[in-house]
Amino acid sequence: MVQLLWLRNDLRLHDHEGFRLASGHGAPLAVIFILPQQWLTNDDAGMNRLGSAKSHYLRSALIDLHRQLEDQTIDLHIFSGDPLQIFKDIQAEFTGTDLRLLTAEAQAPEESDWISGIRDLGMPVTTYSAQTLFTEKQIQTLGSSYPSPFTRFRNTVEGDPGLWQVKTPVDTPPLGVHEQPLRLQSPVSWPQSAYQVKLPVSGGERGAQLWWSDYLKSDAINHYKTTRNQLMGKYSSSHLSAALAWGCLSVRQIWHDILQYEAAKGASEHTYWLRFELLWREYFHWSLRHHGKQLFQPNGLASHAPESRPDPARWQAWCNATTGVPMVDAGLRELRHTGHISNRLRQNMASYFIHQLKLDWRLGARWFEMYLADADVASNYGNWAYIAGCGHDPRPQRQFNLNRQLRQYDPHAEHIHYWCPELSGENATNIIRHQTGEQILPLYPAPVVPAPDGD
Ligand SMILES: Cc1cc2nc3c(=O)[nH]c(=O)nc-3n(C[C@H](O)[C@H](O)[C@H](O)COP(=O)(O)OP(=O)(O)OC[C@H]3O[C@@H](n4cnc5c(N)ncnc54)[C@H](O)[C@@H]3O)c2cc1C
Structure with a gap:
């Protein structure tokens, strides 16, 4: 054997x-x-x-x-x-x-x-x-309350002590088995890097474990709920996603470490909120297992697909990070160089892609899948479908006002200045005016589609 x-x-x-x-x-x-x-x-x-x-x-x-x-x-x-x-x-x-x-x-x-x-x-x-916090058997016990909107899923899980405690991680003993050599050859040719890569957290199990213990030691978890929406910052959010996506860290281990942190240093809305976000991940994972190939259809989990039409010029502008909307272009550049962008920026970029560029949401999801170091099929397609209004969200569509978001999350345009240094002399007000279609930045491309202001 x-x-x-x-x-x-x-x-x-x-x-x-x-x-x-x-x-x-x-x-x-x-x-x-x-x-x-x-x-x-x-x-x-x-x-x-x-x-x-x-x-x-x-x-x-x-x-x-x-x-x-x-x-x-x-x-x-x-x-x-x-x-x-x-x-x-x-x-x-x-x-x-x-x-x-x-x-x-x-x-x-x-x-x-x-x-x-x-x-x-x-x-x-x-x-x-x-990959998941819960087992298939545990999810089956949710019965008719799953699949359901996220809030119902979360309430059910939180109300069930058996689930909420999450199975204890297993110890992996020293292997104590003999290696079976394989003669089969199939050389791997890795793609050449087109960009200079700068990962926010180094790859692999041991790098991720070091990062996670540093994150807990720094008590950055104690401001998680307040800072998680920031567009940049080493400790603004947990930066666990790539390690979780590739399974370099076990989500059950992370969950238990948070419980241990709470027992030692006290629970707070911040420690709770990190587990809350892990439940979103969990929710998307079980949703994909439940709905399978349906999620990849133009209409996702809904009855109608969002309006879209092929537009090579708009698509090329997205691919080249030259949409003329600095908030989006900055995110696209950051994505290609680091494999990461904050959740807030992902939401805004996806919203612009779907609701302004009116391109097929699945094309955007594939773009993210290619570049995100944390590409996770369930979370990626789940979030894109959600913003396109064809996922689990009961609301028909979730359109973000990019200008209001920029005022709130990048009021001094620091993220834009970092990734689009050609705009370093421009303040957020001018950048917003440019994004809305007033062509006041002559050296920057005009928006392929302006980001509308208003409510
Ligand atoms: C359009 C779009 C595409 C996305 N694609 C992916 C993807 O391919 N892979 C991925 O892991 N996340 C994806 N997300 C979710 C989220 O943006 C990232 O998990 C998060 O930004 C990663 O940074 P972090 O680890 O510092 O997150 P934190 O804020 O520290 O969150 C902790 C962990 O919770 C989970 N989590 C947080 N938010 C979400 C969410 N909205 N959905 C699912 N899980 C979440 C992640 O595992 C994350 O590592 C996407 C979000 C959007 C809007």
């Missing part, structure tokens, strides 16, 4: 059910990561799924995991290609040997298809929970 542990969005050793199961079984183990070929292939809009910062983050996470496994004399085998074909090749390599595949539960339909394809090859597959 040979055990194959296929890691996808669970690139860590702590709180890892897969490693625990493998170790408990004792048969030789091969640990695998596959870079799916389709992530590297450009789609009809010229986008792939591995932009510079995202690719940088993923590589750092894999390097860190590789080193940690090496300490336990286990190799991390990294392949590139079609996952199903790679498992077929492994099966051929081990003809006559029983194989057992361990892998995390599928989050997205694409992963479900891979896992059922592998089962169809006749390979026994055991799945484990790695």
Whole structure:
């Protein structure tokens, strides 16, 4: 018997059910990561799924995991290609040997298809929970209260002590299994970086653990609710998203660390609010599992798709960060260079893309998916659909007034000055006038579509 542990969005050793199961079984183990070929292939809009910062983050996470496994004399085998074909090749390599595949539960339909394809090859597959706070069984206990609007989901969860406490993270014992070498070769060619990348938090399990313990030690969590909407700032929000998206940190561990912090230093609206945001993530994850491919349709989870029409000029302006709306262009530049933008800016950019540029919301979601280091299919498409008014939100659409948002969240245009230094001599008032269509910044492109002012 040979055990194959296929890691996808669970690139860590702590709180890892897969490693625990493998170790408990004792048969030789091969640990695998596959870079799916389709992530590297450009789609009809010229986008792939591995932009510079995202690719940088993923590589750092894999390097860190590789080193940690090496300490336990286990190799991390990294392949590139079609996952199903790679498992077929492994099966051929081990003809006559029983194989057992361990892998995390599928989050997205694409992963479900891979896992059922592998089962169809006749390979026994055991799945484990790695990405969410709650287990499938726990979610089933919610019965008719799920799926439902977020507030009902949250109220139900908060009213259920069994759920609200969240399962305790499991200890991953030292592996104590022999490595199973693989002869299979499938060299990985990582995309070349087109931009100089500057991640806000370094990639990988150990970097993320250091960052998280620094965040708690600094007590920045005690101002989380007040500062989380800021557009910049090291401690303005938790910066956990990329580590959670790739599973370098376990969300259950984070939850328990917050509870421990509350027990030691006192609970506050801020510590609660960080868990509240983690519940949004949880909600989108279970929503995607429930609705599956429907979320990727033009009408998302609603009966009607929002109004949109293809417009190559507007699309090109977005891709080149030359929409002429400095708040949006600054966000687009930041995204390409760091793989991160604040939640507030994501909301404003998505709103402009959907409600002003009137482009298909799914195109915007794919753009974010390519560049965000924290790209998480459930949270990304869930949030885009929500702003497009075809997600879970009962309101028909959520349009943001970019000018009012700029006055509130970047009153001195610091974020814009940082990412668009050519505007460093301009104050927020002039920038807003330009965004609304008064062409008062002669050296800056005019808005492809002005950001309307008013209510
Ligand atoms: C259009 C759009 C696209 C988005 N795409 C993604 C994505 O691909 N991946 C992703 O992780 N988040 C996404 N978000 C949610 C949110 O913007 C990021 O999680 C957050 O900005 C990450 O920074 P942080 O870790 O400092 O967040 P914090 O404010 O510190 O929040 C803590 C954690 O809670 C979760 N969280 C917070 N807000 C949300 C939210 N609105 N939806 C889901 N989870 C949330 C994240 O895991 C985050 O790390 C998107 C939001 C919008 C509006």
